[in-house]
Amino acid sequence: MPLADLTVTLIQTELCWENPAENRRILSQxxxxxxxxxxxxxxxxxxxxxxxMQTEKLAEKMTGPTVKWLLEMAKLKNAAICGSIIIEEENRxxxxxxxxxxxxxxxxYDKRHLFRMAHENGSFSAGKSKLIVxxxxxxxxxLVCYDLRFPVFSRWTKQASYDLLLYVANWPEKRAAAWKTLLPARAIENLSYCLGVNRVGKDENGILYSGDSVICDPQGATFFLPSHTEAVHTQILxxxxxxxxxxxxxxxxxxxAFELL
Incomplete structure (x- = not known):
């Protein structure tokens, strides 16, 4: 059967600092x-x-409330839903x-490339395997945020081919130029759609996020969501x-041809 169109919805939102219950409430709405x-x-x-980086305080188990919530939301909307959270498993x-x-x-999928400039590599364990759903x-x-800077890991291959590459992120405004450059590049080099979903607002560390969530087509043409504002956008690929x-x-x-060790 020929491939059918895919409808995707990007949620660009502020996040309540270290407050899972409130974030789930807002996102539910x-x-x-x-x-x-x-x-x-x-x-x-x-x-x-x-x-x-407050892993001990904030980590959930795979049996925790957010996993259950995601499955409930997926059933409610008859859609897949994805995003990342802090998970504890076997003391990691x-x-x-x-x-x-x-x-x-x-x-x-466990984030492979941990952002050392914020000491993420000292708080989290890195993943090893790529996921294709x-x-x-x-x-x-x-994939997740800092992964965007490492094109070898995301490279389309005959053994790991895909039609859509996506990144979920907390990508600061001061590096927005890199975000806006690398996402279209990933689409062009992999001949695939590529989308990135980023947050907006300021966190408790004083980091400002402009959003700039985007959908890129395989030729690099882009559709950006408005900067510095919450937005929910649905588009057909x-x-x-x-x-x-x-x-x-x-x-x-x-x-x-290459093999990633």
Missing amino acids: KIAEIASPTDLIVLPEMFTTGFS YYNRLLWAQPDGQLFT HWRGWNICP SAAALESFRQRFPAFEDAD
């Missing part, structure tokens, strides 16, 4: 108000806490992306446009 049907809802990185802490589906399936006919690769461009411009056939 935003999700409930999504009027049109959607296939995928994307939340920011650490959407229950903000970018906090992970910045873990959770992918929940309405059928009750749950997939996870098969959802409504699409292959989707979800054209399967026909993706397949047509890949047929006309199959650059992946000339890509270098």
Whole structure:
């Protein structure tokens, strides 16, 4: 069967610092108000806490309230939903992306590249494996924030191919130029759609976030959400446009073969 279009919803929001219950309450309202049907809802990185290193205080288990909440929201909207939170597992802490589906399936990806400039690498354990989810006919690769700066890990290969690359983030305004440059670059080099969902507002460390959440098509054309304001945006990704461009411009056939250790 030919690939069908995919409808995605980006939630660009402020986050209440280290307050999971309040963030779930606010996001529940935003999700409930999504009027049109959607296939995928994307939340920011650490959407229950903000970018906090207080792992012992804030970590949840995989049996905790946020995992249950995500599965409930996925069922409510008949859509997949993803974002990352702080998870504790076997006495280690992970910045873990959770992918929940309405059928009750749950997939996870642990952030591989930890942001040493904020000492994330001293508070969390790094993931090792890339996740590619098969959802409504699409292959989707979800990654987290600082991963964006490391194109080898996200590289499309015949062994790990995808149609949509996405990043959830807490990406500061002072590095917005890098965000706006690297996301289209990832789309262009991988001949895929690429989207990034970032938060807005200021956290308790005084870091300002401008949002600038974006959808990029495989040729690098971009649609940015407004800066410095909360927004919920739904957009259809054209399967026909993706397949047509890949047929006309199959650059992946000339890509270098490599193995990531």
